[in-house]
Amino acid sequence: MATIVKVVKGKDQEHDDTDSTQCNMSSDNGYNETIDSPGSCLIGPCENGGTCVNYTCVCEDCFAGVKCEIDVNQTCKYDADTFIPHSNTCQLFYNCSQAVSPLPTENRVYSHNPQILRPAYLHECPYPELFSTTTLSCDYLAVGYFCNHGTACKICEYFNPDCMGISDGIYRNVYVEPPGGHYFECQDERSIFDGGNPCPTNMAPYNGKCRNLFEIPTTYWHVGYGVDCSGRPNGNYESERKHRCDIYYIYMNGNSTLQHCGEGTVFDSKSLFCQNPANACRPCGSVDNGC
DSSP: OOOOOEEOOOGGGTTOOSSTTTEEEOOSSSSOOOBSOTTBTTSSOOOTTOEEETTEEEOOTTEESTTSOEEHHHHHHHOTTEEEEOSSOTTEEEETTOSOOOOOGGGOSSTTSOOOOOSTTEEEOOTTOEEETTTTEEEOTTSOEEESSOOSOTTHHHHSOOOTTOOSEEEEOTTSOTTTOOEEEEETTEEEEEESOOSOTTEEEETBEEEEGGGSBTTTTTTOOBOOOTTOOSEEEEOOSSOOSSEEEEEETTEEEEEEOOTTOEEOTTTSSEEOGGGSBTTTSSBOTTO
8 A cells, every 4th residue: 555645636726625626515604505616617628538517527437637637547657656536436536556456356245257347546445435635545434525426326325324414323224124123323424334233232223322222112113112102191101011110101292201210119000100019009019909
C-alpha cells in the first residue's frame, strides 16, 4: 500500500478544498440546494469521452476530474504515490501504487469461475465507507453525503438498508422475517451496523434503542414480553406473556410504561398495586379469599 501523499485534482479544482469532486454535501440553508456541484458541465464540455448527465460529467474508465481531464494511467505512470477519487461513484478511487486491482482470490465466493478484472488502479472502499478527498482514505462515517447516482441494484436496499433521512438508532430490517431478527444501526444518516440483535442479553432494539424485553410489546414481531394495552382503559396491568410478580405496567392515553415494585412487595392482581405478599392474591401473594 502506498504512503498517502496527495490527491490529484483537475485544474478547475486547484483552489477547492472540499470533497466536491465526488459527492454533493447537503446544504445547511434548509433548501437542500447542491453545494459545490461536482463536474458541472456548465464549466465546459466533458473531455476524454466523458458524457454530460444532469450537468455532471460521467467519465470513462481510467479518467477522472471535474471534466474528465485527468488521465489516470498517465498520472500514475509518473507518480506512484497518488490517490485519485472516482468522479462519479463515492466509494471508488484509483490507487497508483496498485496497477492491477482484481478481487483477491481469497475473497472470491466461487473460485472456479473466471476472475473479473477491474479497470487499472481502481479500488473500492469497504461498505459502508466512502473515499474522502480530505483524508485521502476510506471514511465518511461521521458525515452525511448525497452521491451523484443511484445504487447499482435496488434489491440491495432490502438487505443493506439506506439510512438517508432516518434518525440515529437501531432498527429492525422489516424485509427479513422473524424469528431470527435482523437489524441495522444509523448514525448521521450512515449505516454503521448490520446484523443480528446487537443489544445486551434480555434486551432488543425498539424505537431505535436497546430496551428491556419487558418494555417491548408482544405485538412487536413477538420479540418482547411487554403488555399491549391497545383498546384497554387507562390503569395498571400485570405482566402477562412472561409472568413476573415484581413488575407491572401503567397504561395512560395510549402509552404503556414498565414499573417495578418496591423491595419486598409484589403486584396484586386485585388491588392493581404493589402489596406485601401476605396481602396480595396468588400466585404472587398468599391470599386466596376474595381474589
